[in-house]
Amino acid sequence: MVAMADSTQTLIGPPQAAKKPHSFTFHGTTVTDEYAWLRDAGYPEVTDKAVLAHLEAENAWFEARMAPHKGRIDSLFTEMRARIKEADTSVPQKDGDWLYWIEFEDGAEYKKWWRRPVAGGPDELILDEVALAQGKDYFRLGAISTSANGKLLAYAIDDNGSERFTARIKNLETGELLADEIPGTLSGLVWVANDKALVYSLANEQWRTDNARLHWLGQPIDQDVELYHEDDEGFRVGSSLSANEKWLLIGTSDHETSETRMVRADDPLGEQILVKARRKGVEYDVDEREDVLYIHTNDTHENFRLATAPLDSPGEWTTLIDGSDEFYLLGADLFRDFYVIEGRRAGLDQIEVRYYDDPARVEAITFPEASYSAGLSNNPEWHVTTLRLSYESMVAPASVLDYDVAARTLETLKVQEIPSGYDAALYATERLEITARDGTAIPVSIVYRKDRTGAGPLHLYGYGAYGISIDPGFSTTRLSLVDRGFAYAIAHIRGGDDMGRAWYKAGKLERRTNTFNDFVDVARGLIERGFTTEGKISISGGSAGGELMGAVINSDPHLFGAVVAHVPFVDVLNTMLDDTLPLTPGEWPEWGNPIEDKAAFDLIASYSPYDQVKAQAYPPLMVTAGLNDPRVTYWEPAKWVARLRAVKTDDNELILKTNMGAGHGGKSGRFESLKETAEEFAFILWQLGVEE
Numbered sequence: 001m002v003a004m005a006d007s008t009q010t011l012i013g014p015p016q017a018a019k020k021p022h023s024f025t026f027h028g029t030t031v032t033d034e035y036a037w038l039r040d041a042g043y044p045e046v047t048d049k050a051v052l053a054h055l056e057a058e059n060a061w062f063e064a065r066m067a068p069h070k071g072r073i074d075s076l077f078t079e080m081r082a083r084i085k086e087a088d089t090s091v092p093q094k095d096g097d098w099l100y101w102i103e104f105e106d107g108a109e110y111k112k113w114w115r116r117p118v119a120g121g122p123d124e125l126i127l128d129e130v131a132l133a134q135g136k137d138y139f140r141l142g143a144i145s146t147s148a149n150g151k152l153l154a155y156a157i158d159d160n161g162s163e164r165f166t167a168r169i170k171n172l173e174t175g176e177l178l179a180d181e182i183p184g185t186l187s188g189l190v191w192v193a194n195d196k197a198l199v200y201s202l203a204n205e206q207w208r209t210d211n212a213r214l215h216w217l218g219q220p221i222d223q224d225v226e227l228y229h230e231d232d233e234g235f236r237v238g239s240s241l242s243a244n245e246k247w248l249l250i251g252t253s254d255h256e257t258s259e260t261r262m263v264r265a266d267d268p269l270g271e272q273i274l275v276k277a278r279r280k281g282v283e284y285d286v287d288e289r290e291d292v293l294y295i296h297t298n299d300t301h302e303n304f305r306l307a308t309a310p311l312d313s314p315g316e317w318t319t320l321i322d323g324s325d326e327f328y329l330l331g332a333d334l335f336r337d338f339y340v341i342e343g344r345r346a347g348l349d350q351i352e353v354r355y356y357d358d359p360a361r362v363e364a365i366t367f368p369e370a371s372y373s374a375g376l377s378n379n380p381e382w383h384v385t386t387l388r389l390s391y392e393s394m395v396a397p398a399s400v401l402d403y404d405v406a407a408r409t410l411e412t413l414k415v416q417e418i419p420s421g422y423d424a425a426l427y428a429t430e431r432l433e434i435t436a437r438d439g440t441a442i443p444v445s446i447v448y449r450k451d452r453t454g455a456g457p458l459h460l461y462g463y464g465a466y467g468i469s470i471d472p473g474f475s476t477t478r479l480s481l482v483d484r485g486f487a488y489a490i491a492h493i494r495g496g497d498d499m500g501r502a503w504y505k506a507g508k509l510e511r512r513t514n515t516f517n518d519f520v521d522v523a524r525g526l527i528e529r530g531f532t533t534e535g536k537i538s539i540s541g542g543s544a545g546g547e548l549m550g551a552v553i554n555s556d557p558h559l560f561g562a563v564v565a566h567v568p569f570v571d572v573l574n575t576m577l578d579d580t581l582p583l584t585p586g587e588w589p590e591w592g593n594p595i596e597d598k599a600a601f602d603l604i605a606s607y608s609p610y611d612q613v614k615a616q617a618y619p620p621l622m623v624t625a626g627l628n629d630p631r632v633t634y635w636e637p638a639k640w641v642a643r644l645r646a647v648k649t650d651d652n653e654l655i656l657k658t659n660m661g662a663g664h665g666g667k668s669g670r671f672e673s674l675k676e677t678a679e680e681f682a683f684i685l686w687q688l689g690v691e692e
Contacts, residue, residue, distance in 0.1 A: 014654065015057040017642035018050075026577065027598040029605070033574065035639040044162065046627055046634070055627070055638060058656040065655050069682045072692070076480055076678035081671060082420035083476035091400045091413045093388060094118060095380040098150055105130070109669030110139065126153055126172055133159075137661040139669070143167070143188045147195040148245065152178075152217075154189040154198055160661065161628040164203055169217065182221055190239050192248055192268045199227065199239045199248060199268065207582030207630045209236045212250045214268055227268065228252070228261060234585040241265060242288045243334040244382050249286065255466065255589040258283045262314075276315040286314075287334045289356070294320070294339070296332050302501040304329040306341070320359065328500040333376055336383040338405060342375055347443050347492060347499045349374045349471070351389070353405055365403055365410070369393045371431040371445055373471035392474040394429040394447040394488075397422065418476060426450060427482070429472070434525030440506075442518050443498065444526070445472035448487035457561075457688050458487045458532035460523055464495030464515040465544035466590060467504035477677050484690055486538075487531050493518035495544075509592050510599070513607055516551040523552075523559050535561045538684040542566030543632055550609025550640065553618055560619040562687035564680050567629055571636040572608035573601075582630055610636070613643045617650035620687040622680065625658040634658055653687065 019034040040048040066073070086106045092099040098115045105112070110129035116122065126146075133139035142156040142165040153172055156165035167182040167189055186209050187201035197216045201209035210233070214225040227250060230237050234254045242249060248268055250261045259278035264270050275286050275293065284297035291311040298304045301323020309317050321329065321341070328344040341352040351374060353363040367374055372393040377400065379388050385405055392398040397416035404411070428450050433441040459481050463470050470490050478488050492498040495507025495515035507515040523537055537560050541548045546568020553563055569575070576594050579585055592600030605611055621644070625637040641656045648654070657679075684690075 014061050014645060015054060016645065017054055017638075019646070024577075026594065027601050029601070031573065031605070031611070033639075035635075035642045036574075038638045038642070039633070039635040043633070044628070044630070051635075055634070055658045055660070058638070058641070059658060059660075062655045062657045065653060066679060066682070069686055072685065073675075073678045073682045075692075076681050077675055079420065079480060080477050080674045080678060083418045083422070083479065084670065084674075085417045085419050088417075091388075092116075093378050093380065095146070096148070096150060098146075100146075104670070109133065109671055110141075113144070124172070127155060127170070132157060133669075143185070143200075145189045145191060146172075147191045149195050152191075152195060154191070156182075156185050156189060161626055161659070163207070163630050167198075167200060169198070178217065180215065180217060180221075182215060182224075187238055188240060190241055190248065192241075192265045194266055197268060199250075201237050201239065206233070206580070208233065208586070209238065212237050212239050225269065227263070228272075233579075234588060236586060244289060244336075247288055251285065252278075253283065254586050256281050256283065257589075258285070260284065260286050262286070262288070273311075273314055275309075276317075285331070287332070289334050289336075294332055294334060296329065298323070298501065302505070303327065304501070306332050325500075328497065333379070335379075340376060340387065344469075344498070344500070348372070351375065353387075363405075363408060365389070367391060369396065369429075371429060371472045372396070373473040392416075394445060394472050394474060395424050395427045397424075397474050397476075416474070422476075422479075431472070432525075432529070434522050434529075436514075436518050436521040438514070438517075440494070440514075440518070442494075442522055442525075443492040444489050444522055445492065446487055446489040446526075446531070447478070447482060448531075449482060449485075452485060452487065455527075455530050455533045455536070456485045456487070457481075457536045457538065457690060458489060458526060459538045459540070459684065460489050460491060460519070460526070461539070461545075462491040462493050462519045462522075462541050462548055463545040464491075464493040464507055464519065464548055466495075467497040467501070469496045469498040477674070477681075480681055481684070484685065486690075487526075489522070489526060489531075491519050491522040493522070508590055510603060512591070512603070513551075516548060516555065516607065519548060520552050520556045520559065523556075527559075534559055536688060538562040538564070538688060540564040540566070540680070542568070544569050546570060546632070546637075547572060547609060551607055551612075553621070554609060554612045554614065557616060557618050562684045563619050563621045564624075564683065565621065565637070566624045567626055567632045568609070568623065568637055568640065569632045570609040570640045573604045573611050574608075575633075575636070576604055577601075581633070610640045610643060613640070613647055615647045615649055618644060618648045618652060618654070620653040620683075621655075622653070622683045623656045624676070625656065627658055627660045653683075655683075 020037045022036040023030055023032045040046045040051050089103045090101045092101040100115045102111045102113050108130050110133050113127040115124050136159045138161050140158045144155045146153050153170045156167040158165045165185045167185045169178040169180050184202050185200050186203035190199040210230040212228040214227050230252045235252045237252045240249050247262045248265045252259050257278050257280050260275045262273040282299045284295050287294045293309040295307045303323050305323040306321040307317035308320050330342045333340045338353055338355050343350050351365040355361045374391045377388040377390045387403040389401040400414040402411045429447045432444040436442050482488055493515050494503050497504040539560050546565040549563055549565040550570040576591055594601035594604050623637045623641055625634045627634050
């Protein structure tokens with residue numbers, strides 16, 4: 001309980017949430033949920049005094065348990081911050097008549113956006129995030145878009161973490177804000193009609209972007225025109241420009257099906273062209289060059305193909321690049337004289353330059369390391385002779401490269417600087433394969449110091465959902481564990497698309513439990529290979545990766561010595577049964593629809609971490625939540641922690657921190673977010689008994 005004495009809170013023990021009877025029945029099965037009351041009936045407004053009091057009590061318990069470790073938290077924060085170049089500038093990139101770049105100043109949490117004329121002239125500050133964030137507990141810049149003529153800047157900000165942005169327009173010639181203000185956006189901001197109008201999407205009451213709207217500059221927003229409305233509540237709408245900026249592309253999709261309409265960008269109210277009507281399970285995106293459409297689609301192969309179609313017959317697709325079991329085609333970027341293919345082979349990033357007039361000519365851009373992350377960076381212009389690329393690995397800091405297409409040469413423009421020092425020669429990285437229980441080889445990327453000996457502590461990270469790959473990139477914060485003797489591993493488990501689309505499908509819907517099994521089997525495999533021992537493994541994951549954390553500590557709690565679950569999606573059954581929640585209908589293709597499908601109900605119930613909490617010993621656990629989080633609602637982690645407290649049989653640490661003024665991503669600002677990472681690492685070091 002939490003006892004109160006006068007105005008000072010005296011903590012006797014962790015908060016014990018009240019149990020209140022609540023149950024419901026689906027498909028003949030009754031589900032009890034004694035902590036359902038933690039969901040404020042007025043959500044997204046949270047005003048229930050009992051709910052707020054419980055969350056504040058949990059926060060007080062978190063602070064009390066972490067207080068003895070404040071010195072280590074501060075030390076970790078100081079060393080993490082020392083690895084960040086505080087005064088830092090991006091490599092300028094040309095877009096039209098201007099060179100654009102961003103800059104951090106010493107001590108600044110947020111960026112400043114700059115430009116200068118290509119022909120020469122003074123630097124211009126076009127957007128100052130520092131000033132915009134002044135006095136705010138939370139700040140996030142969403143969309144930002146400069147008009148084609150360079151005279152106007154559209155941008156959108158969120159100042160509470162709810163992911164409902166307010167769009168404004170700035171006159172870059174005078175520095176003044178236009179009167180136009182569009183609240184409630186959740187989208188890009190696309191300039192059309194010769195810079196006289198913007199296309200955007202509003203979030204509706206259920207936080208769904210079911211629309212594409214046109215705003216004429218200077219007109220009241222109640223006169224904005226809805227260009228497209230999506231009736232399927234599971235689909236989301238987004239807009240963009242074609243690479244040559246001739247076409248406005250209005251796309252709508254869920255997790256497995258998509259559809260695109262095109263309309264001339266200079267005539268956005270003109271006739272729309274439907275490229276091809278949606279067909280369940282078929283995804284595609286489209287671009288245009290010289291009246292030919294280029295379509296990236298999975299209609300004939302799950303790893304996607306590239307097809308073409310004449311503009312006047314957009315649904316007649318002819319294969320340009322076949323789908324392949326070996327090559328996962330992630331996308332095609334069109335430029336005036338060539339196009340670029342991005343994909344993965346054996347899980348590693350590939351970039352190829354190809355030519356419109358010579359389909360057999362393929363020029364692969366090669367990289368030196370066996371395991372890395374590479375891709376196209378910001379390339380805004382249609383006519384280019386060099387490509388801006390990004391490159392990093394688990395031991396190589398992030399680099400900005402230019403690739404000369406004609407000469408086929410790479411030039412390094414910038415390498416991430418680590419002010420406190422970094423010697424890549426001290427570290428080693430490997431790409432392993434560990435066999436899962438069903439015989440599937442699971443890739444694992446791992447980094448450690450070369451002077452590490454024996455089976456020491458190991459941190460294992462995983463996500464495994466939505467076809468999102470976890471690339472083997474560089475991290476300065478990770479060094480705070482690695483330099484203390486940890487090996488740090490990324491499990492490229494099924495549910496992500498690290499090894500192709502089939503890899504993703506093998507971890508969703510009826511095969512969801514493969515994701516959890518893969519993670520556990522990787523942990524066991526790393527023990528067998530001598531990297532660590534049982535109980536010396538810390539693990540972390542967020543959102544769907546938090547669901548992963550909950551599942552594996554239900555099934556194999558003895559393997560892990562410390563667990564961090566960020567905004568964890570752990571109340572899967574309740575959430576998927578509630579079609580009034582913003583994301584639920586769009587999530588059914590990923591998890592299944594337990595409302596209509598008894599098999600989906602039974603499967604989700606069998607692994608939903610909240611529903612599978614049992615009377616057993618659990619490893620030490622740190623959980624985070626965001627009161628304003630629209631993706632994983634705050635009550636999911638709150639209910640999970642409450643149920644764990646009530647039934648677990650151990651005395652291990654269990655702490656919950658709810659950010660009362662933030663959302664899914666935690667605190668904003670480059671240093672404020674570091675403080676949360678320092679807390680996480682201090683918890684891990686504490687629980688694994690790692691001394692300084």
